[in-house]
Amino acid sequence: MTFLPFLIILVMSFLERTPLGTISFHLNINNYLRSFEYIYIKVLFKTIWLALIATLTCLIVGFPVAYHLARSRGWMKQLGLILLFIPFWTNFILRIYGLVSLLGNHGLINQVLLHFELIKTPLEILYTRTGVYLGLLYNYLPFLVVPIFSALEKLDPSLREAGFDLGASRFQVFRRVVIPNIKEGIFVGSLFVFIPMLGEYVIPDLLGGAKEAFLGNIMVSQFFVMQDWPFGSAIAGMLSILLLMTLWIQNRWSRSNGFKKGGLDA
Amino acid sequence: MPLDLTGLSKTYAKDGSGFRLFPLDLTIEKGEFFCLLGPSGCGKTTVLRLIGGFETPTSGTITLNQENITHLPPNKRNLHTVFQRYALFPHLSIFENVAFSLRLKKVAKAEIEERVVQALRLVQIEDLRDRRTDQISGGQSQRVALARALVDRPEVLLLDEPLSALDPELRIKMREELKALCKKVGLTFVMVTHDQEEALQLSDRMAVMRDGQCLQVGTPKAIYEDPIDPFVARFIGQVNEITGDLIGDGPETYALQSALGTFKIKKNGHPLSKSINLILRPEKMRLLRQRSQLQENLIEGSICDLTYLGSRTEYSVKVKDKTFKVFEQELERLKKRKLNVGDNIYLTWRTEDAILLNHPNS
Numbered sequence: 001m002t003f004l005p006f007l008i009i010l011v012m013s014f015l016e017r018t019p020l021g022t023i024s025f026h027l028n029i030n031n032y033l034r035s036f037e038y039i040y041i042k043v044l045f046k047t048i049w050l051a052l053i054a055t056l057t058c059l060i061v062g063f064p065v066a067y068h069l070a071r072s073r074g075w076m077k078q079l080g081l082i083l084l085f086i087p088f089w090t091n092f093i094l095r096i097y098g099l100v101s102l103l104g105n106h107g108l109i110n111q112v113l114l115h116f117e118l119i120k121t122p123l124e125i126l127y128t129r130t131g132v133y134l135g136l137l138y139n140y141l142p143f144l145v146v147p148i149f150s151a152l153e154k155l156d157p158s159l160r161e162a163g164f165d166l167g168a169s170r171f172q173v174f175r176r177v178v179i180p181n182i183k184e185g186i187f188v189g190s191l192f193v194f195i196p197m198l199g200e201y202v203i204p205d206l207l208g209g210a211k212e213a214f215l216g217n218i219m220v221s222q223f224f225v226m227q228d229w230p231f232g233s234a235i236a237g238m239l240s241i242l243l244l245m246t247l248w249i250q251n252r253w254s255r256s257n258g259f260k261k262g263g264l265d266a
Numbered sequence: 267m268p269l270d271l272t273g274l275s276k277t278y279a280k281d282g283s284g285f286r287l288f289p290l291d292l293t294i295e296k297g298e299f300f301c302l303l304g305p306s307g308c309g310k311t312t313v314l315r316l317i318g319g320f321e322t323p324t325s326g327t328i329t330l331n332q333e334n335i336t337h338l339p340p341n342k343r344n345l346h347t348v349f350q351r352y353a354l355f356p357h358l359s360i361f362e363n364v365a366f367s368l369r370l371k372k373v374a375k376a377e378i379e380e381r382v383v384q385a386l387r388l389v390q391i392e393d394l395r396d397r398r399t400d401q402i403s404g405g406q407s408q409r410v411a412l413a414r415a416l417v418d419r420p421e422v423l424l425l426d427e428p429l430s431a432l433d434p435e436l437r438i439k440m441r442e443e444l445k446a447l448c449k450k451v452g453l454t455f456v457m458v459t460h461d462q463e464e465a466l467q468l469s470d471r472m473a474v475m476r477d478g479q480c481l482q483v484g485t486p487k488a489i490y491e492d493p494i495d496p497f498v499a500r501f502i503g504q505v506n507e508i509t510g511d512l513i514g515d516g517p518e519t520y521a522l523q524s525a526l527g528t529f530k531i532k533k534n535g536h537p538l539s540k541s542i543n544l545i546l547r548p549e550k551m552r553l554l555r556q557r558s559q560l561q562e563n564l565i566e567g568s569i570c571d572l573t574y575l576g577s578r579t580e581y582s583v584k585v586k587d588k589t590f591k592v593f594e595q596e597l598e599r600l601k602k603r604k605l606n607v608g609d610n611i612y613l614t615w616r617t618e619d620a621i622l623l624n625h626p627n628s
Contacts, residue, residue, distance in 0.1 A: 161320055162353035164340045166367040176366075176367070180357040 006240075013233035021227035031234030040218065040235070047085060047215040048242075050114040051128075051197035054136040055144075058193050059186070069145070070152035084142050092139070094205050099135055100126060103207070127209030135203040140193040147192060151185025152178075187250060195243050214238060268454055269294040269317070269422055274326035276312050288479045289326060294422075294429045299448045299455045301465040304475035305501070312478075314424050317456065318347045322542045330421060345422035346415035351431060352407045354399040360386070360410050361395040367418040385413040388447070407435045416451060425457040429464060441467055462502045466490065473496045496623050499545050506551070506590045508544040509625060519617070526585060529563045530617045541625035548591040550619040553581060553605065554612040563620075565590075565613040569605055581605070583613055 013031055034040075069080045087095055102108050103125040110122040125131050155178065163177040164170070165258045179186075201216030210217070215235065222232030271292040278284040287309040294300045302310035315321045317328060319340035327336045335343050346367075354363050362369075363401045364385055368378045389409035394402055402410070408428060415423055428444070429437045445468050448455045459465050464485040465472050473483045474497075481495045493499035496507075510524030512531075521529040521540055529544065557564065567585035576596075583590040590613060603612065 154354060156351070158349045158351060158353040159355060161340070162347070162349060162355070163366075164320075165318060165347045167341045167370045167418070168366075169341055172370060176370075177355060181355070 006125065009233045009236050010180065012230050013237045015230045017230050023229060031231045032237070034231060035234050035238055040215075043213060043215050043218055044238070044242075047198055047214075050132065050212070050214065050252065051136075051194055051200075054133055054140070055190050055194045057137050058141055058144045059190060062141050062189070063148060064185070065141075066145045066152060069149050080121035082243060084145060088142065093202070095139070096135060096202060099138060100206060103131055120239055127211060129208065130214055131209075132204050132212050135207040136193075136197060136200065139203065140197065143192040143196075144189040147185045147189035147253040148182065150241075151182035153165045155181055168211060184254060191246065195246065198242065199239055268296040268331050269456070270327075270329040271313070271317070272327045272329070273326050274313070274316060274328065276309075276316060276321065277324045281407075285478045287316070288627050290480050292473065292480065292483065294454060294456060295471075296454055297448075297452050299445065299468055300457070301469035302456070302458045302470040302475060303462060303465040303472050303501075304457070305460055307477075308475040309478040309547045310460075310475050311426060313475075314347070314456065317422070318345065318424050318442060319343050323478070337438050344420050346418075346420045346423060347424040347426060348408075348411045348415050350426045350428070352411040354407055354410055354414070356399050358399075359390070359395070360397050360399070360402065363399065363410055366412045371418065371435045380612060382413075385417040385488065388451070389413045389443075404432055405440065408432065409442060413519065416453070418617065422454045425455060425544070427458055427460070430461070435618060436438050437464075444468060449525055471574070474501060476501075491621075493545070493621060493623070496543055496545070496626060499621060499623065504591055506546045506548065506549050508546070510542055510544065512538060512540050512542055526565050526588070529620075531620065531622060532617050534622065536622070537624060539624040543623045543625050545621040545623060546590075546608055546615055546619070547621075548580070549578075549593040551590065551592045551613055553583070553592055553602070554614055555605075555609075557612055558614075561612075561614045563614055567611060567613055569607050569609050569611060572605065572607060583611065 012023065014027050014029065016028060016030070017024045018024045057214065065084070066082075069084075072080060090098075100107075104110070105122040105124075105126070107126070109125070110119075113119045114122065125134065132223055159177055159181065163173040168176060198214075199216045199219075200214055201220050201248060204210070204212045204214045205215055216239075219232050219235045219239070222228045226232075271290055271294075273289045273291060273330065274287065275285060276287040276290040278286055283609065292313075302313055304310045309329075312321065316323050319335075319338060319342075323336065327334055329335065330344065340347075355366065358366070361382055364382045365378050368381060373381070383392065386395060389412050391406055391409045391413070394406060394410070399407065399410070408431075412429075425444075432440060441464060444457075457465075457468065469486055471480055471485055472489060474481045474489060474495075474556070476497055482493065482498045484492075489498060490502050493502065499505050503550055508522070508524050508526055508529070510522040510529075512520050513523045513528075514521040518533055520533065520538070522529045522531050522544055524544070531542075531544070553569075554561070554564075557566075565585050567583040567590065569581055570584040570589065571582035573580045578593050578595050581592045581594065583592055592613065
């Protein structure tokens with residue numbers, strides 16, 4: 001049952017749109033051929049690139065958050081986790097509109113900065129790529145923090161002590177003991193944010209002012225503007241293949257790299 | 267004197283209230299197998315963690331070979347810990363686990379190979395070098411942890427209840443190996459344990475601890491034969507206790523008057539208070555069928571339980587409201603004398619076998 005919508009999309013991607021906007025049951029692969037046109041490939045690579053940058057940003061911001069959450073104790077930890085998740089008690093669209101009013105030329109951030117004369121003209125954040133990144137960061141951060149946090153929680157504290165005991169400095173313990181043992185968590189967290197980012201369309205639309213089109217935006221416009229459901233489905237199909245490839249790479253990577261053999265050649 | 271603890275203490279709170287470890291003075295000799303023995307919560311692990319550098323003492327100093335290491339971080343101390351749950355690195359092979367400290371020191375690859383193999387050979391697990399840590403048994407993990415700690419030749423090895431996670435049979439086997447290993451590598455071993463048998467078997471000297479205090483330090487024999495504290499006597503081996511008052515004063519002996527009768531006590535030079543605990547080890551007591559005029563210390567009782575254990579038989583003897591434990595060695599294959607539950611017997615002991623301690627309330 002859960003696969004049914006996906007199957008419908010899959011089947012539709014091999015059908016055709018009639019000039020009237022209805023669907024004709026004429027099996028062909030023209031939609032897929034069309035999706036390889038320059039304009040769509042360009043958007044595809046731009047989407048991957050933006051999602052990678054945004055994932056990296058999430059990692060840079062999220063890792064220290066997860067690390068400090070895992071190392072804090074008692075009520076500090078509880079408070080941290082609550083603060084991380086409170087935004088999710090409000091509707092997604094509302095949160096994005098909240099960001100719009102925060103980042104705009106007359107938004108809170110610009111008003112404060114102007115008031116203290118730190119800037120002379122309002123910062124252009126809204127409807128730029130920076131706005132999109134901030135939106136993605138704000139929205140996806142917890143999904144990256146949680147897997148890393150739980151990997152750190154599960155890490156036996158005596159491993160750290162053993163590393164320290166055997167002559168490693170704090171940084172060496174971090175690099176040679178902590179990171180290798182939580183890299184699964186780091187990877188899973190990154191995928192948790194990277195994959196949905198690829199299909200993102202609301203954030204680029206509202207915070208990027210539709211100037212920064214993601215593949216998701218093209219897809220949505222095919223469905224609801226162009227009324228070309230078969231082509232929209234083909235783009236969705238391409239996206240799914242991309243996601244499967246990502247998962248496959250992750251799988252291969254964690255299997256081959258999960259363990260280091262010893263010896264002279266190590 | 268390689269390892270010296272002077273006035274070493276640790277409190278729970280930062281303001282110095284509530285001692286987890288009361289000020290401790292201890293010298294551990296080079297090449298010695300030293301055990302810290304006590305029940306859980308006695309502060310023995312605290313001592314080990316302070317020596318290892320994982321905690322900072324509230325007061326006192328730790329010196330290793332005349333060098334003050336009290337405030338050095340663990341990675342700057344020339345000693346290694348074998349952790350209770352081994353703490354092997356799951357992302358590294360057995361070989362790489364052992365090579366960890368050498369790689370940090372940037373030792374040449376060929377030398378790493380040689381020294382790791384040597385360390386693995388020392389604990390007899392050469393063939394496991396390419397295994398993962400989840401592909402080996404508990405006993406093997408123990409050996410890897412030992413090899414990892416020994417490979418860069420520290421001066422002191424700290425062992426935190428290293429055998430407690432093993433099953434009993436393996437534990438006995440590893441005890442012997444651990445002792446042999448200590449003599450072979452000639453390092454100082456400091457081990458924490460709550461198992462008195464383990465401590466007796468392994469230590470050259472040991473410290474018995476309770477409630478953050480060190481009660482007695484000495485060889486296993488001295489601790490067993492001459493405990494200076496009732497807790498030490500009770501914790502190491504089994505005891506029968508008779509409480510009484512000191513009366514009379516002969517040239518070489520006292521008399522002890524108790525609810526069970528009057529007994530002879532040999533003077534041993536220690537000052538004794540009026541109220542005395544007479545402590546008798548079960549194996550130092552004898553059972554007599556008949557009252558003997560030659561025996562000085564006699565208590566009449568009846569056997570209420572006996573357990574045959576092959577090399578010895580353990581009797582429980584009821585005397586008034588007290589129960590005495592007596593262990594008798596089966597010295598001859600067919601013992602003529604057969605004692606049964608319910609038999610009336612006499613308990614006796616040699617005067618010099620009794621341990622005398624001042625009653626804690628006096």
